[in-house]
Amino acid sequence: MRRVTGRRRLLALSALVTACALGLPGTASAYGPGEGQGAQQPTGPSGNSDGKGGISATAGAVVYDRSNNGSGPSVGPVASTTAWTPPACYYAPKYTPAQLKAYLEPIWEAGSTGYEWDAEQRDRYVNGHPYKDFNQDRSAKGYWWDAYVTPGREGDPGALDCTKPVFWVDSNTNPPADIPLAVTTRVLAELAYNEIRVPSTNVTLAPANATKVNLPTWAWLDGAQFKPVSVTASVPILGISATTTAEPVSLKIDPGTTDAVTYPPSGVCQISGRHIGEPYAQGKADRTPPCGVKYLRSSGNGTYALKATITWRIHWTGTGNTADDLPDGTFGATQNVTVQEIQAVNR
Known part of the structure; x- marks a missing residue:
């Protein structure tokens, strides 16, 4: 046998x-x-x-319609937040x-x-x-x-x-x-999950070039870059298809060091209107940022690797009024942050 x-x-x-x-x-x-x-x-x-x-x-x-997928040089696949992976x-x-x-x-x-x-x-x-x-x-x-x-x-x-x-x-x-694993609308949806591509997550920071110790740093993403994306998988000979859609729901900030605090304390910033986080503007210097980080120690001659990760909620609809959720997916990127000591002025 x-x-x-x-x-x-x-x-x-x-x-x-x-x-x-x-x-x-x-x-x-x-x-x-x-x-x-x-x-x-x-x-x-x-x-x-x-x-x-x-x-x-x-x-x-199985053939794929990727016309509503993420595009550009910075896109990448989502990683399931659970042990599940597409077939x-x-x-x-x-x-x-x-x-x-x-x-x-x-x-x-x-x-x-x-x-x-x-x-x-x-x-x-x-x-x-x-x-x-x-x-x-x-x-x-x-x-x-x-x-x-x-x-x-x-x-x-x-x-x-x-x-x-x-x-x-x-x-x-x-x-x-x-x-x-015989192809059905659900299997098609899972295969489409494998094809989803979402944009990278370099956040905008204020101050932009270098921040200071104990100075709250604002962080945000332009919501226009993080609209829902989708991929449709189909088997034309069977007349079945499924469309898997990923929608951004939150941004998680990891400062790259334990010598820091995040805003909010969980480091998870929810989507609000057109933005994830809130853009900094003049007159907000005395406010606590809704999304950001405060470094407690200088990065010295180096930098901290701040990681920003978007969580995407993923669901699908298919032929025959079939539909369901799939595990959330994440995609993140790191960027270097310089943190300087505040210089005291002696008079």
Whole structure:
């Protein structure tokens, strides 16, 4: 049993490698912003071949609309605030009956996986245990599903979790319940989470260039840079999609030293109107900043690495009135702050 399980894993990985090499639907990351949106829905498997042994990428694989995503050189992915991470692999339609036959028969003829394994596979897909003749008599009624690696997660150990042998799903039928990574609107939402990009968080400080010991330093972010962003993931051949949206909710200030106090004491600044924190202006020098820091010790000849981290609340909506929340995400950046001693004047 151990040897058979290993071979099943080898076959699954072989399918993934072949898909990448041939440009089959394992390469959804090649699609740019907006592709896959409004695509004509296929009427059946017969019209969806890519000519290379698999369903065309826009028909079978997950595609992404990133037109409402964060952009620019400073953007980055959010990190989940919990132990949960988006799936590194998933299952989706990959072959029509004729395409699976064209893919597997040369492997069996080559004998590279051994007689016993080839015989087991023939029994599974040809001899009726449980499938007969690659389900060619059902070619207009469904698809063969197989594993895909999530774009950008190729080196993740979780990419090896999808080891189920190729399986059949009838059209307009949910995938088997015992395959949790089979693509659904929720899985699409989780895959879209992986694609979310949000702007960096260099805060504006006042004083700007260098602050003083025991002098409250105001910190804020322009809310216009931190509007909600979203990514839509879809499988056009199934007619399902999900849009995952990230909305900024708070800014956390870490002064970079224990010799400091933050405003508020928690260091977490809530969004207020168009800004996170409040911009400094003349006449506010005697006020306590709603968001900021006060350093209690000079940085000497160096600087303190102030870290500003935005928390993003993330939720999704999908086909069929599906919707839910996903774990909050964070993205932060550090900036150097010079803190000087207040110079006394002797008269």
